[in-house]
Amino acid sequence: MLWELFILFLKVGLISFGGGYAVITLIQRDIADKGWITAGHFQELVALAGMAPGSIATNTATLIGYSQMGIIGGIVSTIGIILPSLLIVILFTAFFLRMQSNNWVRSSFYGLRPIITGLIVYAAIHFGLGSTEASWLSWQSFGMLLICAASLIAVIRYKIHPFAVILLSAVGGIVLF
Amino acid sequence: MKAWKKEDIKVLLQLFTLFFKLGPSTFGGGYAMIAAIEREIVNKKAWLKPGEIGDMVSVAGSAPGGVAVNSAAFVGYKLAGVLGAVVAVFAITLPTFLIVLILSILGMLFQDVPKVQAALKGVHAAVVALIIVAAYKIGRASIMDIPTLLIACISVLLLLFTPLHSIYLILGGPVAGVAIIAVKKVLGLSAQTEKQVKDQQADLNYLEYYI
Structure with a gap:
């Protein structure tokens, strides 16, 4: 192994x-x-x-x-x-x-x-x-999509450091899910 | 001879401390790390000449593996041969290795805490975003004409709909490249193999992450 x-x-x-x-x-x-x-x-x-x-x-x-x-x-x-x-x-x-x-x-x-x-x-x-074990139209996938889109905007538009984006997303996950 | 050896060990130790420090502080290194290396190694220590940074970028970018680890290997090799390269790579890998292990142990400990799961889901979504950004950036540097666009599209379709192992794509890419450039030359088309330097420079300045 x-x-x-x-x-x-x-x-x-x-x-x-x-x-x-x-x-x-x-x-x-x-x-x-x-x-x-x-x-x-x-x-x-x-x-x-x-x-x-x-x-x-x-x-x-x-x-x-x-x-x-x-x-x-x-x-x-x-x-x-x-x-x-x-x-x-x-x-x-x-x-x-x-x-x-x-x-x-x-x-x-x-x-x-x-x-x-x-x-x-x-x-x-x-x-x-x-x-996505959960179905497409769930709170789960909506939340993921939201965080993903927000992260994209943060990195591309506002040039926020990726590590900060990851930390913020963790917080976002705690709040949303 | 003995004095020389002592000097040698000193260089190895310096290499170790430098890359041990650079490893976690640049957070993933990638191209962001090159600026840090330049500052430390060219400006402060004068270990490399400014022109050699360009060599470092091209070697580190074209060899397989992460740019950060490859740059460490390059600097280590230039300064102290194969042993130097080994020491530098070990030093840059060690901190992240330990951090990953700690994260993993924490992850297992709190596996069943719902809020930890929630945080990881958030991170998952952010990582998807970072992958999209990486794809966009490398796409902008690599897709410069119709053949390259076709190659990229075909490789995605092959990966999505066939069980083809990606190693065949990695092997096929250079073959296709050589063939396309040859055909273009025969047809008398412009056979540019890289985008204008201006574009690449812009890409370098842009924060690269984990690449």
Whole structure:
């Protein structure tokens, strides 16, 4: 199990281009396939991961590892997801930097970036709709929609720091639900 | 030789303290963290030259993983080789790791308190909003013509309606990119692979979070 966790997050770490949010999609598929935790629990963990500083991907890995195998599981998963970044950054810094202006590299990123966008859009759709056990026309989903819309406006229009938005949303949740 | 080693350990210790401090204080790092690194490492300590920050941004942004961790690896490697990179990454990860564990333990303790559940639901909604913001920002930087728009749409549809593993998308993206640029060149169309620098700069200044 520990080995499985390590390998899973190693793979995720290796392809986690675009950092945090795209990875939610990557992890969610694998976790669902393995049947380790339910979709609802997964979303709870991601919400929890969003409350801590640090990349949401790494935090989610830590939480999943911890929920499966305790502290050791958390450590192993965290190392698994970070190790590829560490190695690749070292390689890039040592050799690859000169290739930045290479046309093939540029073309590759030209094609890769919209894929990352797609992964994040999917994460938003999945994460936004996924957990509504309750029916659509409930107080529950209305409240979520309200908080989501308010958060969007706060971040985009008023440039409020995301962490403040998260704290305020927690308060909003306590008041509404 | 001995004196040199002592110096080496000193650098490692400095790397550790610096990134240990930066980890939680920049809250997630991302691109917001680059400004903090610049302040500490270029201005205060003169460990890197100003021009190297540009290299750091491009390496950290194009390697897989979070920008914060990648930047730490870059700075650590530049200063003290592979060991430096390991120390810097360990230092930037440790505080958040501990915070996540504490949150998780608290979460389990108060799992059945209804108001804690309510607070988490609120956070869930906020995280959805943050994901939407992230999608919008990266979309603005990456969707620059019809092919890129198509790639983004197709990848969302594939994820929604097929069980295709996202790794194939990650692998397919660069292939499609190379092919499209090649075709564009043959057709004599403008084969720009990046948006104007002005746009990217604007995106950098905009507060990025968790990316």
